[in-house]
Amino acid sequence: xxxxxxxxxxxxxxxxxxxxxxxxxxxxxxxxxxxxxxxxxxxxxxxxxxxxxxxxxxxxxxxxxxxxxxxxxxxxxxxxxxxxxxxxxxxxxxxxxxxxxxxxxxxxxxxxxxxxxxxxxxxxxxxxxxxxxxxxxxxxxxxxxxxxxxxxxxxxxxxxxxxxxxxxxxxxxxxxxxxxxxxxxxxxxxxxxxxxxxxxxxxxxxxxxxxxxxxxxxxxxxxxxxxxxxxxxxxxxxxxxxxxxxxxxxxxxxxxxxxxxxxxxxxxxxxxxxxxxxxxxxxxxxxxxxxxxxxx
Amino acid sequence: xxxxxxxxxxxxxxxxxxxxxxxxxxxxxxxxxxxxxxxxxxxxxxxxxxxxxxxxxxxxxxxxxxxxxxxxxxxxxxxxxxxxxxxxxxxxxxxxxxxxxxxxxxxxxxxxxxxxxxxxxxxxxxxxxxxxxxxxxxxxxxxxxxxxxxxxxxxxxxxxxxxxxxxxxxxxxxxxxxxxxxxxxxxxxxxxxxxxxxxxxxxxxxxxxxxxxxxxxxxxxxxxxxxxxxxxxxxxxxxxxxxxxxxxxxxxxxxxxxxxxxxxxxxxxxxxxxxxxxxxxxxxxxxxxxxxxxx
Numbered sequence: 362x363x364x365x366x367x368x369x370x371x372x373x374x375x376x377x378x379x380x381x382x383x384x385x386x387x388x389x390x391x392x393x394x395x396x397x398x399x400x401x402x403x404x405x406x407x408x409x410x411x412x413x414x415x416x417x418x419x420x421x422x423x424x425x426x427x428x429x430x431x432x433x434x435x436x437x438x439x440x441x442x443x444x445x446x447x448x449x450x451x452x453x454x455x456x457x458x459x460x461x462x463x464x465x466x467x468x469x470x471x472x473x474x475x476x477x478x479x480x481x482x483x484x485x486x487x488x489x490x491x492x493x494x495x496x497x498x499x500x501x502x503x504x505x506x507x508x509x510x511x512x513x514x515x516x517x518x519x520x521x522x523x524x525x526x527x528x529x530x531x532x533x534x535x536x537x538x539x540x541x542x543x544x545x546x547x548x549x550x551x552x553x554x555x556x557x558x559x560x561x562x563x564x565x566x567x568x569x570x571x572x573x574x575x576x577x578x579x580x581x582x583x584x585x586x587x588x589x590x591x592x593x594x595x596x597x598x599x600x601x602x603x604x605x606x607x608x609x610x611x612x613x614x615x616x617x618x619x620x621x622x623x624x625x626x627x628x629x630x631x632x633x634x635x636x637x638x639x640x641x642x643x644x645x646x647x648x649x650x651x652x653x654x655x656x657x
Numbered sequence: 658x659x660x661x662x663x664x665x666x667x668x669x670x671x672x673x674x675x676x677x678x679x680x681x682x683x684x685x686x687x688x689x690x691x692x693x694x695x696x697x698x699x700x701x702x703x704x705x706x707x708x709x710x711x712x713x714x715x716x717x718x719x720x721x722x723x724x725x726x727x728x729x730x731x732x733x734x735x736x737x738x739x740x741x742x743x744x745x746x747x748x749x750x751x752x753x754x755x756x757x758x759x760x761x762x763x764x765x766x767x768x769x770x771x772x773x774x775x776x777x778x779x780x781x782x783x784x785x786x787x788x789x790x791x792x793x794x795x796x797x798x799x800x801x802x803x804x805x806x807x808x809x810x811x812x813x814x815x816x817x818x819x820x821x822x823x824x825x826x827x828x829x830x831x832x833x834x835x836x837x838x839x840x841x842x843x844x845x846x847x848x849x850x851x852x853x854x855x856x857x858x859x860x861x862x863x864x865x866x867x868x869x870x871x872x873x874x875x876x877x878x879x880x881x882x883x884x885x886x887x888x889x890x891x892x893x894x895x896x897x898x899x900x901x902x903x904x905x906x907x908x909x910x911x912x913x914x915x916x917x918x919x920x921x922x923x924x925x926x927x928x929x930x931x932x933x934x935x936x937x938x939x940x941x942x943x944x945x946x947x948x949x950x951x952x
Contacts, residue, residue, distance in 0.1 A: 380776075380857075384769035384832055385784065391825040392791040398802035457698065465692035473936050474703040480935040481706060482886040484906055485924040489709045492917055501708060504724045535702070539939065543875055547841070581837055585830060588792045595888045613795045626801055633795060640793035 396637070402630035408623075422631035431607055431615060432632075436639065439611040442526060443590040443643075449530040450586060451579060454537025459571060461538070462545045472542070479535035487599035490528045491517070521601050521608040528596050533589075537582045544578030545571075591640050612636045706928075713921035720917040734922035742905060744926055751901035752930070753816050755884040758823035759877050762831045765824070767873075770835035771861055775847060785836065788829040796889045807894060816899045819891060823884040831880055838872030839865065878938050885931045902927040 406418040426432050461472050478486065494501050495516035503513035516524040548571065556566050592613045597603055603610035603618065610618070616632040619625050712720050714730040738744070773781050803822070804813075812818030842865070850864045866873065888903040895904060909923040 380768040380772035381784070383765045384788075384828060387765065387825060388788055388791050388828055394806070395799035395802040399799055402801065460691070460695055460698070463691050463695075465688050465695055467692065468695065471695045471699040473939065474699040476935070476939055477703055477706055477932060480882055480886075480932045481928050482888065482903055482906065484888050484903060485709075485928055486705070488906075488920060488924065489705050492920065493708055493712060494705055499721045501704075501724050531702070531705070540875075543871075577837060581834065584789065584833070588789065588830075591793060592795045594796075616795060630801070633799065636795045637793065640795075641790055 399630045399633050402626055403634050405627045405630075407627040407630075408625045418627060422627050423635075425628065426631055426635065431610065432635070434607045435610050435612045435615040438522065438607070438609065439591065439613075439639075440643075441522065442529065442593060442611055443587060445526045446530045446533060446590055447583060447586060449526070450533045450537040451582060453530075453534050454541050454582065455572070455575065455579065457534070457538045458541035458545055458575070459567065461542055476535045476539050478531055479533070479539065481532070483532065483595040484599055486532055487528055487596045490524075490531070491600045495524060517601050518605060521605060525593075525596055525600065525609050528600070529590065529593060532596075533586055536586070540582050541575055541578050544575055548574050587643070591643065592636075612639065706932075709921045710925050711921075712917055713925045715918050715921075717916055717918045720921070734918040735926075738909070738919055738923045738926070742908060744905065747900060747902045747905040748926075748930060750816060750819075750895075750899055751885055751903075754819045754823060754899070754901055755881045755931075757816070757820045758827065758884050759880040761820065761824040762827045762880055763835075763873070763877060766828060766831040766835055767861065767866075770832050770839055771865060773832075773836050774839035774842075775844065785833065788832055792826075792829045800889075800893055804893065812894075814895045814898045814900075819894060819899055819901070822890050822894065823887065826887070826890070827880045827883055830883070831876055834876040834879065835869075835873065838869050838876070841872075842868055874938060878935065882931060882935065 403422055404418060404420070406416050406421070457475065461468065461475065465471075481489075492500075495503075497503055497513060497515040497518075500516075502516070506513050514520065553566055553570055556570055561569070593611060594613045594617065597609055597611065597614050598617075601609045603614045612632070613636065616629050616636060619629040619632055623629075708724075711726070713734055714732070715728050716731055716733065719725075719728045773785065807813045807818055812821070846868065847860055847864055850860050855863070885901075886903065888907070891901050891903045892907055895901070906923055906927045909920055
């Protein structure tokens with residue numbers, strides 16, 4: 362018994378190595394080469410508009426960034442955006458998954474319609490929301506408000522971050538729904554039936570059977586969404602360009618402003634390094650917490 | 658649920674159904690209520706897409722007029738849009754790059770996820786978390802180095818270059834999702850195969866892949882969608898030869914921003930293929946998980 366186990370482990374170790382090698386080595390290269398270059402650039406004076414002024418800058422770029430109020434505002438915006446969208450999509454997605462799991466007339470089509478926004482390119486959905494939904498004069502929402510006798514809202518100037526959160530949540534709610542609905546398929550019907558026999562109401566069934574069953578799927582949803590939400594770019598680029606002021610400038614957009622609008626490669630790289638560090642801090646807290654659920 | 662399928666009911670919509678059933682039993686009214694709720698929510702979520710498709714068939718004047726469902730449809734916007742840029746060239750690039758990168762990512766990720774799920778070591782968890790952390794690099798932070806590298810090896814504006822970027826971009830997510838799906842599979846099944854003398858390769862090909870096919874399909878679907886919709890790298894690494902549909906739509910967004918009908922027509926064409934593909938596959942996916950059979 363012990364013999365097979367120990368020999369199994371060494372064989373397993375070798376197999377693990379060979380099986381994981383392609384993925385791990387490719388990702389390592391993909392990460393380490395640009396990362397090293399980014400760190401290197403971040404220590405340089407490197408502005409494309411000032412070709413004469415190059416050379417080693419030390420921590421100058423970082424010093425400038427950390428004393429720049431825009432950085433702190435961008436960090437706050439990033440966290441607000443990620444947090445709100447996660448709350449909306451996970452809670453909404455779970456409730457919708459329960460709803461669309463029930464049998465009703467035309468359920469298949471209703472499901473397909475509800476999942477559709479996830480297939481729409483971020484640029485397209487941002488353009489549609491900006492022009493056709495949230496436009497202060499001709500948008501559907503302002504028309505709706507007016508027909509109800511309410512004042513029309515100029516979404517992107519009075520509620521800029523809320524508008525972005527609505528658009529992004531609209532895109533990611535279907536993703537949460539899709540994954541959770543798929544996970545629902547493996548829910549044991551007999552278990553639900555047995556609980557019902559024992560007198561459990563729908564609320565009790567949801568909290569004590571459905572929710573624990575969905576735990577791992579919810580973890581996956583949170584993790585995948587978090588990764589994409591931390592680097593949201595297209596929606597901001599198309600709608601508000603980070604404004605008004607810095608109201609909707611998240612970290613990814615701030616780096617973009619520095620790199621591609623100010624042509625300051627050194628500064629942008631320093632911002633990139635900060636973004637990576639921030640992402641990893643968030644990751645350590647959140648991913649670790651979530652990863653615990655994956656063990657069971 | 659053990660009740661009869663509702664599909665055989667004669668009525669198509671909810672209103673007349675309520676009137677036509679004199680015996681209002683509790684179950685049916687609950688189903689009716691569910692249908693109304695489900696359809697309303699689905700309708701609200703889908704509305705912006707519906708509206709965009711509708712606007713594409715309007716004239717520019719009708720597009721910015723008071724919202725209305727009644728108008729005389731026209732294909733003018735589609736003709737104008739096609740006259741400016743050849744849609745099919747962009748669409749072909751999108752198809753090749755999205756499916757090519759998904760296939761490559763799956764081929765690289767399956768062995769890796771297999772070993773993580775079934776031959777875990779102390780480092781497995783760390784490797785998984787590290788893989789995810791590579792996704793947290795904001796693309797804009799590493800754009801300059803990647804751009805310079807691609808220029809030097811001649812990968813700028815090529816389908817190959819974009820496919821490589823997308824493969825690597827999606828690899829961590831693909832590994833993660835496959836890992837969670839593989840972990841759901843009872844170990845005994847693979848154990849039994851091993852007892853019967855199956856090699857690792859046979860084990861993966863004949864046992865693991867067929868049993869986790871719905872999971873693999875949903876992972877593949879996700880990867881295709883993410884590649885299809887990715888805008889940052891495609892805009893920065895391609896110009897004319899390998900530009901996919903995201904570049905196509907970007908070319909309409911700025912100058913035509915005020916022309917809602919044309920913008921809607923171009924947007925509809927850009928999302929139509931992936932939307933139809935998504936509709937077809939999601940049905941298989943949500944219906945198909947058969948883990949119950951092996952538990």
